[in-house]
Amino acid sequence: MSDPGNFSFTVGSRLDGRHGRSGVISTPHGEIATPAFIPVGTKATVKAVLPETMREIGAQALLANAYHLYLQPGSDIVDEAGGLSKFMNWPGPTFTDSGGFQVMSLGVGFKKVLAMEAVDVRSDDVIAKGKERLATVDDDGVTFRSHLDGSKHRFTPEVSMGIQHELGADIMFAFDELTTLLNTRGYQEKSLQRTHEWAQRCIDEHERLTAARTHRPYQALFAVIQGAQYEDLRRKACRELEAIRGSGGTGFDGYGIGGALEKHNLGTIVGWCCDELPEDKPRHMLGISEPEDIFTAVENGADTFDCVNPSRVARNAAIYVAEGRFNINTARFRRDFTPIDETCDCYTCANYTRAYLHHLFKAKEILAATLCTIHNERYTIRLVDRIRASIEGGYFDEHKAETLGRWKGRIATP
Amino acid sequence: MSDPGNFSFTVGSRLDGRHGRSGVISTPHGEIATPAFIPVGTKATVKAVLPETMREIGAQALLANAYHLYLQPGSDIVDEAGGLSKFMNWPGPTFTDSGGFQVMSLGVGFKKVLAMEAVDVRSDDVIAKGKERLATVDDDGVTFRSHLDGSKHRFTPEVSMGIQHELGADIMFAFDELTTLLNTRGYQEKSLQRTHEWAQRCIDEHERLTAARTHRPYQALFAVIQGAQYEDLRRKACRELEAIRGSGGTGFDGYGIGGALEKHNLGTIVGWCCDELPEDKPRHMLGISEPEDIFTAVENGADTFDCVNPSRVARNAAIYVAEGRFNINTARFRRDFTPIDETCDCYTCANYTRAYLHHLFKAKEILAATLCTIHNERYTIRLVDRIRASIEGGYFDEHKAETLGRWKGRIATP
Numbered sequence: 001m002s003d004p005g006n007f008s009f010t011v012g013s014r015l016d017g018r019h020g021r022s023g024v025i026s027t028p029h030g031e032i033a034t035p036a037f038i039p040v041g042t043k044a045t046v047k048a049v050l051p052e053t054m055r056e057i058g059a060q061a062l063l064a065n066a067y068h069l070y071l072q073p074g075s076d077i078v079d080e081a082g083g084l085s086k087f088m089n090w091p092g093p094t095f096t097d098s099g100g101f102q103v104m105s106l107g108v109g110f111k112k113v114l115a116m117e118a119v120d121v122r123s124d125d126v127i128a129k130g131k132e133r134l135a136t137v138d139d140d141g142v143t144f145r146s147h148l149d150g151s152k153h154r155f156t157p158e159v160s161m162g163i164q165h166e167l168g169a170d171i172m173f174a175f176d177e178l179t180t181l182l183n184t185r186g187y188q189e190k191s192l193q194r195t196h197e198w199a200q201r202c203i204d205e206h207e208r209l210t211a212a213r214t215h216r217p218y219q220a221l222f223a224v225i226q227g228a229q230y231e232d233l234r235r236k237a238c239r240e241l242e243a244i245r246g247s248g249g250t251g252f253d254g255y256g257i258g259g260a261l262e263k264h265n266l267g268t269i270v271g272w273c274c275d276e277l278p279e280d281k282p283r284h285m286l287g288i289s290e291p292e293d294i295f296t297a298v299e300n301g302a303d304t305f306d307c308v309n310p311s312r313v314a315r316n317a318a319i320y321v322a323e324g325r326f327n328i329n330t331a332r333f334r335r336d337f338t339p340i341d342e343t344c345d346c347y348t349c350a351n352y353t354r355a356y357l358h359h360l361f362k363a364k365e366i367l368a369a370t371l372c373t374i375h376n377e378r379y380t381i382r383l384v385d386r387i388r389a390s391i392e393g394g395y396f397d398e399h400k401a402e403t404l405g406r407w408k409g410r411i412a413t414p
Numbered sequence: 415m416s417d418p419g420n421f422s423f424t425v426g427s428r429l430d431g432r433h434g435r436s437g438v439i440s441t442p443h444g445e446i447a448t449p450a451f452i453p454v455g456t457k458a459t460v461k462a463v464l465p466e467t468m469r470e471i472g473a474q475a476l477l478a479n480a481y482h483l484y485l486q487p488g489s490d491i492v493d494e495a496g497g498l499s500k501f502m503n504w505p506g507p508t509f510t511d512s513g514g515f516q517v518m519s520l521g522v523g524f525k526k527v528l529a530m531e532a533v534d535v536r537s538d539d540v541i542a543k544g545k546e547r548l549a550t551v552d553d554d555g556v557t558f559r560s561h562l563d564g565s566k567h568r569f570t571p572e573v574s575m576g577i578q579h580e581l582g583a584d585i586m587f588a589f590d591e592l593t594t595l596l597n598t599r600g601y602q603e604k605s606l607q608r609t610h611e612w613a614q615r616c617i618d619e620h621e622r623l624t625a626a627r628t629h630r631p632y633q634a635l636f637a638v639i640q641g642a643q644y645e646d647l648r649r650k651a652c653r654e655l656e657a658i659r660g661s662g663g664t665g666f667d668g669y670g671i672g673g674a675l676e677k678h679n680l681g682t683i684v685g686w687c688c689d690e691l692p693e694d695k696p697r698h699m700l701g702i703s704e705p706e707d708i709f710t711a712v713e714n715g716a717d718t719f720d721c722v723n724p725s726r727v728a729r730n731a732a733i734y735v736a737e738g739r740f741n742i743n744t745a746r747f748r749r750d751f752t753p754i755d756e757t758c759d760c761y762t763c764a765n766y767t768r769a770y771l772h773h774l775f776k777a778k779e780i781l782a783a784t785l786c787t788i789h790n791e792r793y794t795i796r797l798v799d800r801i802r803a804s805i806e807g808g809y810f811d812e813h814k815a816e817t818l819g820r821w822k823g824r825i826a827t828p
Contacts, residue, residue: 044773048780073748073773081751081769089765334487337495351503355495359458359487366462366780 004210007170007220007253009282009303013392019274019301022391025254025282027093027170028217029085032060034282034303035391037289037384038095039311039377043068044078044088046377047311048369051090057346057378058385061093061170063306066163067102070153071146075166083168083216095306096169097286098160098224101258103135103144103153104178137177139194157201165209168216171284173256174202176224181260188228195226196240199252207246220253222284228260231272238276254282257302267296274301289380291407295400298387310380314372317361320379322406328372333358346378347371418624421584421634421667423696423717427806433688433715436805439668439696441507441584442631443499446474448696448717449805451703451798452509453725453791457482458492458502460791461725462783465504471760471792472799475507475584477720480577481516485560485567489580497582497630508583509720511700512574512638515672517549517558517567518592551591553608571615579623582630585698587670588616590638595674602642609640610654613666621660634667636698639687642674648683652690668696671716681710688715703794705821709814712801724794728786731775734793736820742786747772760792761785 012022025032032038039046039054041062046054054062064084069075081087084094135144141156160175176195179188206221223241227233238255245251255277261269270285277283282303288294289307297305310320317329321341328340336354348357348371360368383403390399426436439446446452453460453468455476460468468476478498483489495501498508549558555570574589590609593602620635637655641647652669659665669691675683684699691697696717702708703721711719724734731743735755742754750768762771762785774782797817804813 043777043779044770045779045781048784050781050784068777072777073769077749077769077773080749081767087767087770089770335491335494353495353501355487355491356458356501356503359491363457363482363486365457365459366783367459367464369780370462370464370784 004218004220004250004253006218009254009280011279013394015299015391015396018299019271020299020391020396021301021303022388023282023303025093025171025303027061027220029091029093029170030060032093032304033388035294035298035384035388036060036304037294037380038063038284038304038306039381040064040306040308041088041090042308043072044084046373047315048366048373049311049377051088053347053374054090054377055092057374058381059092059377061095061304062088062090063095063097064088064167064169065102066096066099066160066167069096069167070099070163071148075163079166079168085168093171094169095171095284096164096167096173098173098175099155099163100142100160100173100175100224101178101286103142103155104137137194139197141175157198158205161202161205161209165206165213165216165219169219170217171220171222171254172206173284174199174221174223174252176226176258178258179226179228179260181228181262183228183260185230188226188230188233192226192233192237195224196237196244199223199241200244203244203246203250203252207248207250210250211248221250222254222256222282223252224256224258224286225273226259229262229265229269234269234272235276238273242276242278252281254284256284256286258286263293266293267300270297270300270302277301291383292404294380294384295387295404298384298391299396299400307380310376311373314376315369317368317372318376319372320376322403324407328354328357329361330358340375341379344375344378345382346375348375348378418632418634418664418667420632423668423694425693427808429713429805429810432713433685434713434805434810435715435717436802437696437717439507439585439717441475441634443505443507443584444474446507446718447802449708449712449798449802450474450718451708451794452477452698452718452720453795454478454720454722455502455504456722457486458498460787461729462780462787463725463791465502467761467788468504468791469506471788472795473506473791475509475718476502476504477509477511478502478581478583479516480510480513480574480581483510483581484513484577485562489577493580493582499582507585509585509698510578510581510583510587512587512589513569513577514556514574514587514589514638515592515700517556517569518551551608553611555589571612572619575616575619575623579620579627579630579633583633584631585634585636585668586620587698588613588635588637588666590640590672592672593640593642593674595642595676597642597674599644602640602644602647606640606647606651609638610651610658613637613655614658617658617660617664617666621662621664624664625662635664636668636670636696637666638670638672638700640673643676643679643683645686648686649690652687656690656692666695668698670698670700672700677707680707681714684711684714684716691715705797706818708794708798709801709818712798712805713810713814721794724790725787728790729783731782731786732790733786734790736817738821742768742771743775744772754789755793758789758792759796760789762789762792 006028008026014021023034042065143154157175164172177191179191225237227237285297285302285305289309333354339349390396420442422440424438428435437448456479557568571589578586591605593605639651641651699711699716699719702719703723747768753763804810
């Protein structure tokens with residue numbers, strides 16, 4: 001059996017009276033100093049950017065999506081290639097999600113963010129207007145249709161584990177049911193029980209696959225905590241997931257905080273979870289990248305987080321700077337021969353002007369996406385690197401106040 | 415006045431009994447060892463590739479298009495940025511074409527290659543089916559509509575010189591009339607006279623702008639030789655262009671061999687021109703990149719050549735190898751975990767498998783274009799680097815026979 005000792009987490013400095021801390025996650029492909037932002041490379045590539053460039057801008061690990069790689073090229077092909085890291089030429093640590101979020105958001109038919117805004121509605125059957133239900137959940141798993149060709153597929157906890165073992169990322173996530181804030185309290189309870197049962201099946205299958213695949217490095221498995229906005233459900237989920245063991249004694253190596261929550265209660269929910277979770281296991285927060293959210297999550301105990309946003313908005317010409325976000329497509333940048341941000345240390349800011357980036361977007365040149373993604377990913381990585389330094393240096397609160405003070409505008413007019 | 419002494423050409427080794435030679439072009443932005451392939455960065459970017467990467471794969475200079483940069487972002491903006499090289503973060507030598515090819519091919523309404531295939535027709539008014547005539551030529555210049563927004567514009571020799579001085583490339587081309595093989599002999603004669611008159615106007619305007627723009631490095635100006643498939647016209651054009659001087663004594667710094675010719679007579683036409691052209695001036699062949707054409711052009715005296723093909727076909731998944739070209743999109747590459755070409759020294763071949771590149775194309779990922787462009791440009795640059803070495807080493811003919819012997823298939827089945 002692969003050696004679970006190849007995965008570990010060590011806590012470094014702690015924030016006074018709060019769950020926030022710095023630390024180091026060790027994986028077979030290297031270490032991750034936490035808190036850390038994990039850029040997303042959905043289909044085994046950070047869109048428009050070479051892996052060496054991601055390394056140069058300080059990315060410590062990358063996260064890919066099991067659902068996408070299962071459909072294309074197929075997790076068996078990634079396995080034959082020697083695993084995700086080798087396939088995509090990224091020698092560092094990798095994460096994969098379980099595929100649950102993608103297959104279930106197909107089912108719900110709308111994006112998480114919409115659910116996050118519609119808090120006064122409660123229904124278990126809401127579907128976005130004009131959307132067909134493409135996925136159905138039952139106690140055993142999820143049946144869904146591919147967004148690529150409409151073909152029918154089924155994910156169960158065992159299937160998700162099989163795919164993620166083939167993908168070979170250092171950190172995997174258990175297959176969980178995604179709920180939204182639109183679901184009733186009754187449904188949340190039922191769903192949480194289902195996620196709990198699936199977590200047990202994931203551990204069992206993970207144990208079996210780990211024993212069978214001794215030719216591959218150990219892969220860590222994180223449980224995913226659901227429970228929406230309910231304190232009792234979140235706390236219960238944490239305690240129960242922590243107690244799960246496989247027949248060989250395997251427990252979860254870390255925890256993902258997932259599911260429906262809103263910006264205003266993000267910190268509270270992360271806090272509830274971290275009250276309950278063991279101190280010595282890493283905690284991943286799924287899908288955040290805005291500075292306020294990152295400070296809130298870190299302060300309340302999240303160690304790592306991922307988000308497609310920095311690269312997605314970059315491809316739409318939206319640029320992050322200390323004061324907020326602005327769109328480089330705007331005509332006022334035509335003759336602006338200054339860098340995006342004089343204080344940024346990224347390759348793009350060192351070598352290109354706003355006028356050039358503006359030109360690339362207008363001319364629909366691929367390099368526009370490349371250069372702006374490099375900047376936005378560097379911006380986010382550096383933001384978190386500085387948060388880590390502020391925890392270790394004992395000046396987190398001052399640093400947070402100063403950074404968010406500058407960020408206040410959000411829509412910047414540089 | 416900027417110092418024309420910043421531009422020079424030195425001949426190195428020569429091919430016995432033929433015009434082919436090696437040499438060095440010195441420009442204010444560095445040297446170019448010839449024969450050299452000059453990759454095209456149409457809109458001030460080699461599509462999908464960072465300039466540092468182009469340097470790493472051995473690109474010595476890049477060529478951009480005056481027509482495209484005039485429309486977007488505007489040559490005045492490139493001028494304000496400090497010139498093309500600075501604008502696009504490419505510290506090496508640059509070329510710009512005159513814009514003539516683009517504005518006149520709008521007028522003809524079909525591509526050069528189509529004209530090259532229709533040699534039995536002769537007419538001065540042929541327009542491709544379904545195409546509107548977007549440009550009209552008169553003795554003073556060309557009036558045309560932008561392909562971007564339909565707006566009306568006019569290029570004259572003076573306008574082209576003004577644009578190219580604003581773009582600031584080390585090597586510029588005189589504004590010439592593009593004819594096709596469909597044009598009558600009578601039209602070719604008339605057109606050649608027009609190109610001759612425009613060449614004189616270009617030299618005069620170039621002299622004036624060079625004197626006025628002393629804050630910029632000297633820019634070399636190449637005349638363009640037309641004359642289609644007619645030996646007497648090609649030879650006459652060479653002699654007459656060589657004799658042209660501005661009122662201050664400026665002559666052309668080099669020559670571009672342009673216009674209508676076919677694959678089978680490429681060598682013959684280049685040979686006629688090089689019989690007539692001065693030995694001590696560099697000669698650029700416009701728009702070739704296939705191995706046979708490159709060997710033929712070099713053997714007959716061409717020093718540099720450019721082509722969009724290596725990058726254009728790369729974006730469509732067509733890959734060059736020693737044996738020919740193949741399409742990485744084909745299903746047989748799904749599980750092919752070998753590099754594109756074991757013998758290639760490029761970044762893509764060193765780090766990625768055919769299976770990964772296949773996946774990137776299927777998944778419509780931008781990195782597909784980046785990685786395949788790197789390979790194809792490296793392939794072409796290396797092909798020409800080896801030809802240069804074979805001239806200097808005295809084994810050109812053996813090298814040609816061996817290289818084209820392997821290339822014979824053209825459509826490879828690796």
